[in-house]
Amino acid sequence: MxxxxxxxxxxxxxxxFPPFDAIxxxxxxxxxxxxxxxxxxxxxxxxxxxxxxxFENTIVAMERSGQLLARVKAVFSNLKEAHINERIREIDRExxxxxxxxxxxxxxxxxxxxxxxxxxxxxxxxGLDGESNRLVERYHSVFVRAGALLSGAGxxxxxxxxxxxxxxxxxxxxNVLDERNASSVLVQERSELAGLPEPEVERLELAARFExxxxxxxxxxxxxxxxxxxxxxxxxxxxxxxxxxxxxxGARGGPFDNRATVLRIxxxxxxxxxxxGFESFAAYSVANQMAGSVGAVAGFLSRLLAPCLAKAGRxxxxxxxxxxxxxxxxxxxxxxxxxxxxxxxxxxxAFDESLLSPYLELNRVLEDxxxxxxxxxxxxxxxxxxxxxxxxxxxxxFEVFESDGSLLALxxxxxxxxxxxxxxxxxxxxxxxxxxxxxxxxxxxxxNVPKPQAGQPALLTYDxxxxxxxxxxxxxxxxxxxxxxxxxxxxxxPQDFAEFPSQVHEMWAVWPEVxxxxxxxxxxxxxxxxEMLDRMLAxxxxxxxxxxxxxxxxxxxDQAWHAIKPGQGPADVAAFEEDVFFRCxxxxxxxxxxxxxxxxxxxxxxxxxxxxxxxxxxxxxxxxGVEWFERNGGLLRPNGERLRASVLSRGDSVEPALQFxxxxxxxxxxxxxxxxxxxxxxxx
Numbered sequence: 001m002x003x004x005x006x007x008x009x010x011x012x013x014x015x016x017f018p019p020f021d022a023i024x025x026x027x028x029x030x031x032x033x034x035x036x037x038x039x040x041x042x043x044x045x046x047x048x049x050x051x052x053x054x055f056e057n058t059i060v061a062m063e064r065s066g067q068l069l070a071r072v073k074a075v076f077s078n079l080k081e082a083h084i085n086e087r088i089r090e091i092d093r094e095x096x097x098x099x100x101x102x103x104x105x106x107x108x109x110x111x112x113x114x115x116x117x118x119x120x121x122x123x124x125x126x127g128l129d130g131e132s133n134r135l136v137e138r139y140h141s142v143f144v145r146a147g148a149l150l151s152g153a154g155x156x157x158x159x160x161x162x163x164x165x166x167x168x169x170x171x172x173x174x175n176v177l178d179e180r181n182a183s184s185v186l187v188q189e190r191s192e193l194a195g196l197p198e199p200e201v202e203r204l205e206l207a208a209r210f211e212x213x214x215x216x217x218x219x220x221x222x223x224x225x226x227x228x229x230x231x232x233x234x235x236x237x238x239x240x241x242x243x244x245x246x247x248x249x250g251a252r253g254g255p256f257d258n259r260a261t262v263l264r265i266x267x268x269x270x271x272x273x274x275x276x277g278f279e280s281f282a283a284y285s286v287a288n289q290m291a292g293s294v295g296a297v298a299g300f301l302s303r304l305l306a307p308c309l310a311k312a313g314r315x316x317x318x319x320x321x322x323x324x325x326x327x328x329x330x331x332x333x334x335x336x337x338x339x340x341x342x343x344x345x346x347x348x349x350a351f352d353e354s355l356l357s358p359y360l361e362l363n364r365v366l367e368d369x370x371x372x373x374x375x376x377x378x379x380x381x382x383x384x385x386x387x388x389x390x391x392x393x394x395x396x397x398f399e400v401f402e403s404d405g406s407l408l409a410l411x412x413x414x415x416x417x418x419x420x421x422x423x424x425x426x427x428x429x430x431x432x433x434x435x436x437x438x439x440x441x442x443x444x445x446x447x448n449v450p451k452p453q454a455g456q457p458a459l460l461t462y463d464x465x466x467x468x469x470x471x472x473x474x475x476x477x478x479x480x481x482x483x484x485x486x487x488x489x490x491x492x493x494p495q496d497f498a499e500f501p502s503q504v505h506e507m508w509a510v511w512p513e514v515x516x517x518x519x520x521x522x523x524x525x526x527x528x529x530x531e532m533l534d535r536m537l538a539x540x541x542x543x544x545x546x547x548x549x550x551x552x553x554x555x556x557x558d559q560a561w562h563a564i565k566p567g568q569g570p571a572d573v574a575a576f577e578e579d580v581f582f583r584c585x586x587x588x589x590x591x592x593x594x595x596x597x598x599x600x601x602x603x604x605x606x607x608x609x610x611x612x613x614x615x616x617x618x619x620x621x622x623x624x625g626v627e628w629f630e631r632n633g634g635l636l637r638p639n640g641e642r643l644r645a646s647v648l649s650r651g652d653s654v655e656p657a658l659q660f661x662x663x664x665x666x667x668x669x670x671x672x673x674x675x676x677x678x679x680x681x682x683x684x
Contacts (some may be wrong), residue, residue: 007072007273007640013388014444016431017397018075021389025087028076032095033646035069036102042066043106053115055126059136062116063436063485074430080421082414082446089174096166103164103341105145108155117139131653147276154275161272165265170603172261173422176223179249179256181419181601183275184211185219185242188219193452195339197354203450221246222448223423223599225550225592230338234356236330243335244599250281250598251573258598262561265604270566282562285330285610288657289494290617291364297559297613303670304616305552305586307679311545316590320559332590341543344633349542351535353462361522362415362449362458365465368473369518373508377640378480379403385410387593390417391509394451401481409433409479412444413456416451421603425446425467427474427502432489433481441490443478445471455520462536466509469664473505474498479646488651495611497656499618501648503626510537513635541678548592551616555594556584558603558612573597616673621660622674628664 005076006022008031013019042065044279080092104110119126120140123133147158155230186208187193193201201217208218219229225246233239250258269281278284282294291297319331319340332340346352371382382398387617390397394416400409412423413428431442445466460468478490492497508514512533519528560580570576577597595602602608625643632639645665660666674680 005031005034005562006067006592008034010043010071015407015440016368017442018071018430019389020075020391023645025091027092028072029094031072032098032417033066033107034074035072035096036067036674038046039066039069040056040102040105043109044110047109047111047403049105049115053118053267054622055119055123055128055132058115058119059132059139060436062139063135063487067437069102073315077446078428078430079391080428081428082444083175083418084422085419085420091165092170097163098171099285100166101159103146103154103314104159107143107157108150113148115200116143120148132486132613135487135651138648140486145276145284145288148273149512158231158272158275161268161275164271165268168261168268169605170266172258172265173258173601175250175256176599177260177422177460179258180221180223181251182254182256182422183221183245185221185238185245187212187217187219187238188215188368190217192235193237195232196229196359197232199452200229200232200450202453206453207374212533220417221249223601224594225596226338226594228463230335231342236336237403239335239339240333247596248333249590249596251596262573262597262604263569263571266561266564267566267569269562269609270564270569274566280563280565282559282610285562289614290496291613294559294563297617300617301552301555301559301613302584304548304679305556306549307674308545308552308677309586311679312549312588312591313544313545314587315341315344315543318416320345327443334592335589337546337590341546345542346463346537346567349535349539351532351539353536355532355633356462356519356536357459357530358521358523359519359528360460360462360465362460363467364450364518364522365460366413368520369509369514370469371463373469373511373514373516373635374472374514376635377508377636377637378476378644379640380408380479382411394418396399409441409443411475411479412442413442414446415449417448418451421448424601425471427471427478427491428492429478433478434486435482435484435525436486439486441478441481443475443490444653445475447471458523466506469506471501477501477648480644481651482649483651483653485653487605488653490651492615493607493652494656495641496614496617497621497660500625500660503618503622504629506622507629508635510540511635515604518587544677544679548679549586549591549614550594552593553581553586554579554600554603555616556586557593557595557597557600558608560612560647561597561603562610603611619676620668620670620673621664622665623676624660624664624668627672 001595004113005027006019008025010016011019017500029637046058046061051057082089116139123136147155150158169357190201202585204217204219207220208216219242221227223523227242227246230239230242236283250256271282273284276284286292286294316332319337322343323332323336374380380403381429385399388397394414396413398411400411402408425447427443427445429441431439431444433439449458449460449464451586474491483489514534516527522525557577557580602612608614629639643663647659650659
């Protein structure tokens with residue numbers, strides 16, 4: 001590791017922004033090796049310190065350790081999702097088990113845990129402030145959950161399981177990306193694409209040429225089961241072909257089949273949870289979340305499922321009537337729902353969602369939507385920086401300023417889909433805010449908007465806009481972080497609370513004052529007609545039975561897989577899915593789950609395993625939060641400052657339930673969520 005390796009020292013760029021132009025693929029492995037070695041030396045010094053364990057020489061010293069490793073992990077973990085190639089894959093395969101072993105070497109170090117336990121045992125007498133006391137408690141919990149209390153044989157087995165799981169999860173993710181790309185549907189005749197807007201047809205033609213399939217039209221497959229083109233395609237046979245290609249991912253044989261990987265991940269996780277003393281991996285996963293127990297999660301999901309299915313049934317009846325009115329002569333199937341539900345929507349609201357896109361140009365949504373709302377709520381401003389290196393030409397960087405002009409953060413924006421990028425949308429951090437290190441946040445937003453042809457505007461769908469505001473909410477959670485310790489920084493909170501800041505910011509996407517500011521025709525600059533906006537807002541609860549049911553089916557799958565006990569796993573993935581839906585009375589074929597198991601990355605990677613329920617659990621808080629904003633005047637600076645002070649700035653330095661109570665003035669109730677989703681009796 002000569003000085004040429006850019007990870008060896010802190011980045012010289014503003015905010016410690018990664019020097020992407022100086023980072024080469026050959027830098028990662030030596031930086032990982034040096035980073036792990038350096039941290040283990042630091043850990044050994046803490047564990048073998050002859051002085052009495054104190055908060056500073058043990059807990060804070062732990063927080064200070066591993067900075068080189070943190071730098072390389074931040075860049076590598078982001079790029080393996082945002083811009084992967086075969087060499088990055090090879091490095092990931094090699095490093096995943098090595099990093100798992102490195103974590104085990106720390107968490108299973110008995111001398112280190114003895115010092116942490118000593119500080120934990122006397123924490124009440126140390127005069128610590130609230131954040132510092134919480135840090136002691138968190139470190140002790142992390143080590144216990146990582147197996148620090150196990151015997152020697154138990155620790156050895158845990159190490160083997162962690163190494164195996166790291167490799168399995170890497171393989172699962174690779175297969176999801178490769179299978180998504182391999183499942184694209186090639187169409188030979190333009191006439192088959194009737195119903196799609198012409199710019200979309202041109203984009204599919206360009207995609208086919210890019211994949212060296214000239215003369216055809218290539219329809220890419222998105223992460224979720226549902227596919228956007230199904231809203232518009234008139235050709236039922238093609239709709240069926242696309243839906244079946246989506247549903248078959250990872251379960252159709254071939255090199256990217258994930259069925260065996262799913263079964264082994266589940267079995268290994270069940271054994272791991274049992275070793276640590278939990279009944280199931282779901283119980284292990286939920287124990288440190290707001291929900292607290294699988295019983296609380298199960299009760300919550302079951303309370304929602306019945307009204308959702310009832311509403312979905314009413315929606316299905318309307319859709320079947322639309323099919324019959326078209327003299328379709330067939331029974332509603334999964335590939336028909338999106339297309340005919342749009343017909344029902346148009347009939348009920350005189351509203352065609354496809355007419356929105358000319359008013360939803362990406363830059364306007366960004367500057368006159370997100371930045372405008374953030375300015376009104378928080379007084380912050382944004383200025384694009386073109387002097388910083390980026391990992392892909394499409395990435396843009398913005399500097400964020402406080403209302404007094406002082407520097408606050410940097411945010412990267414990576415808008416467009418590409419084969420090297422995983423699907424979906426997400427926020428991540430390159431540099432977490434921390435008073436301990438004096439760091440300001442560097443965060444990133446990643447979307448998968450189809451990239452327009454050169455010279456053409458990027459026109460968004462309404463779903464794209466909502467997703468953009470959602471991820472921006474996550475970004476603000478990172479940007480406004482004001483904590484001392486990096487362990488608590490930004491979005492490092494329980495998953496079933498992390499989605500509250502993101503989802504509550506979705507409300508501004510449809511707040512009339514914000515919509516009127518950004519929704520302007522990309523050619524003429526004319527505002528979206530008032531009647532179109534009114535119809536859009538009126539139709540927001542439309543099809544909510546479908547949307548909630550497909551989500552709940554995925555959440556139920558996640559819980560069911562991770563409720564399995566060691567040695568009791570199924571032999572067949574598809575049969576297990578069918579059994580789960582049958583037992584939950586959710587076997588409603590026209591609505592498949594949002595993800596099937598073999599491409600359900602939330603469930604079979606680490607962050608959301610056993611926690612996919614988090615989105616709708618957080619939405620209980622969101623529904624309360626939206627009603628709070630509505631009662632208190634909406635898009636006002638005092639309201640934004642209240643949310644910032646009570647929630648967005650605190651990361652996990654304060655118990656999430658206390659943060660929410662401080663913001664909303666009360667504990668959440670299920671009623672606002674039922675109203676928000678229109679799930680009451682006869683809700684439209």
